Amino acid sequence: MNEIVPTVASAEIARPAGWRGFVADWSSDQKAFRNVSWGKAMMWVFLLSDTFIFGSFLIGYMTVRMSTVVPWPNPSEVFALEIAGHHLPLILIAIMTFVLISSSGTMAMAVNFGYRRDRRKTAILMLATALLGATFVGMQAFEWSKLIAEGVRPWGNPWGAEQFGASFFMITGFHGTHVTIGVIFLLIIARKVWRGDFDRERRGFFTSRKGNYEIVEITGLYWHFVDLVWVFIFALFYLW
């Protein structure tokens, strides 16, 4: 009754074909996603949930924009700058978008060097990412103060529907908060990389678990997500 059957490697188990095979494979032993660590899986699930938050914000904004009877201010005009005598619509937003997308590039490089255990380059690239992110937030602060100086408030503005200011401050504010949290997150992890925590398997201050270089990639997932969300905000708020 109590004899233990010897175990064999999972490769020897034949999987049924078709949908049943797909389900059997996905629902098989221990892990649904074979090579995905707990931390990475958790970040993905969190991002899925966060997608619904940003989705609700954007759908809410689009609903009020469509249901309001007052004309919506023209974003190309509102977000235009006069530079050296030229009237350039959306120029600041274009630069911000460029900066944020570039930061995704440096982040991807940081992940690469992290897995090569190149502490110096990883930390420098993460700092560069954080710097670009901080620049983005700085430009957003400039944009906010310019609009506030022109009289845009969450409860009204000189050009039309008052939901314009409300949606603008709420959505860019919520996204900017995400970027700021990302910058802080990047700085903390960059410090750990620099100090060599992941080479010496130093234990975390709060969780007392050993860290490893995968955290760089997990940070990267969050960062790319924030970047991707910006693309949707850019398209749906500024270009519409």
Added chain:
Amino acid sequence: MVDVMHGTPEPLSAAETDDVELYHPKSWVTKYVFSQDAKIIAIQYATVALAIGLVALVLSWLMRLQLGFPGVFSFIDPDRYYQLITMHGMIMVVYLLTALFLGGFGNYLIPLMLGARDMVFPYVNMLSFWIYFLAVLVLVTGFFLPGGPTGAGWTLYPPQAILSNTPGQQWGIIVMLVSLILFIIGFTMGGLNYVVTVLQGRARGMTLMRMPLTIWGIFTATVMALLAFPALFVGAVMMLLDRLIGTSFFMPAIVAMGERLAYKGGSPILFQHLFWFFGHPEVYIVALPAFGIVSDLISTHARKNIFGYRMMVWALVAIGALSFVVWAHHMYVSGMHPSFGFFFATTTLIIAIPTAIKVYNWVLTLWRGDIHFTVPMLFALGFIVTFVNGGLTGLFLGNVVVDVPLSDTMFVVAHFHMVMGVAPILVIFGAIYHWYPKVTGHMLDDRLGKLHFWVTFLGAYLIFFPMHYIGLMGVPRRYHEIGEMAFVPPSAATLNEFITVVALIVGAAQLVFLFNLIWSIRRGRPAGGNPWRATTLEWQTPQTPPAHGNWGKTLPVVYRWAYDYSVPGAAEDFLPQNQPPTPRTG
């Protein structure tokens, strides 16, 4: 399905993950207060949820006193009555049911039933509880602030929720929204843990299709919660902005108390959409764990394998998915294009199919089973009956033409209390009677349990059956006092008195339960490791109650599904999931 049946031993795959290192608490505070052990966190969640649930119970008594004996209790004025309704509804749905099923049972059962040492991120799990606790505290402050808690109804519909003549407009609505935002943040931390533990942290041999249905129910509900709560989060943030800094997301141009307010151009219907995109999945967030738990209770106490395990799993997943496309059936009376009404009525009625599959499978599991009328089994059977009753009136209300006249009557109150109030709470009681021996090592008292069951179960029917009737007569809901209406006969008032008296008795019966809970911690009959002779892993732990890390030195290995009851030829009438298969003898 070969994978789950007893019989031919299937070769076992090699371990895919190393055993985890656990955080070992060094002091009393890190062991019992800021604990990172999912079992302690579960008890903390359950205690806070039951405590705040008692507050909601008292609120419902006060409401019933007013409805049964209008004018007798002068301290319940209309404002107070709306505050009672609002707080009762919100506490029961969010702070009791959601927190208890997912935070309480989820935390306790997921690691144990899956053969894991703990949740994947115990530290985040601990934060989850403390943020939940903070959310409850913030909610309770509403009772003590000037103006009292909000009286906007548990749905918090604008513009009413933030107009100056609504009770609690001053502070109540603010603390309510802040508390909800905190709850969602805290829940997300826990929910991520539950999902990742189920997906990535199972014992060897525990494939998804061998998981007990309890875990399937909690898992599906958690995924739904992670996707539905964001809509409430966004709605709460936007309403907070409307209330605090004067944006007009939800507020149209409006005249209140003879004064034109500064708001203009907002969409109150947008809030309803955001709220019910959360609100309808929320119904199933509290129902699916109940479905799962009931499946396991029935199988264990009827000593029979669950009928149609695979269909039970797919029905759970299908209900979860469908519940995201039915939300506007709560908004028929808000006015909508007839095509939308048709669409949402159709999707609503389609949900009846997977739900009916589940009910049939429960009944077929009982069919010719060896039914033991233990207390958990009584509650499970009570759930099936109650759920079918509440579900049938749901079929009425899912149709636009039936819903529109009934929507603002007590019929709806009776419907949702049967289907998502009484039914899940019966499961909570059943589950507590079932797992209490594992948590404490002692059985709950049987006679007190049976008394508790019969009073609660029969009482629930005596309360809510007449309520359907007075609803059909046209007695409106949300009314502080209906006074004299030509179409309401005087007998409705008599029935209301009757309902109130029964409600007080049922409420008092819960004190018997509380006494039983506390008394049995030390004085209950010693339970042993597996008092119900159940197959699932939590009953196979080396210690009872399970120690930190759950499994001692070696993790369990799973060889079979969770429902090997009454196996022919087995030494006992059940085979635990971690029992190795017998090699074939000639």
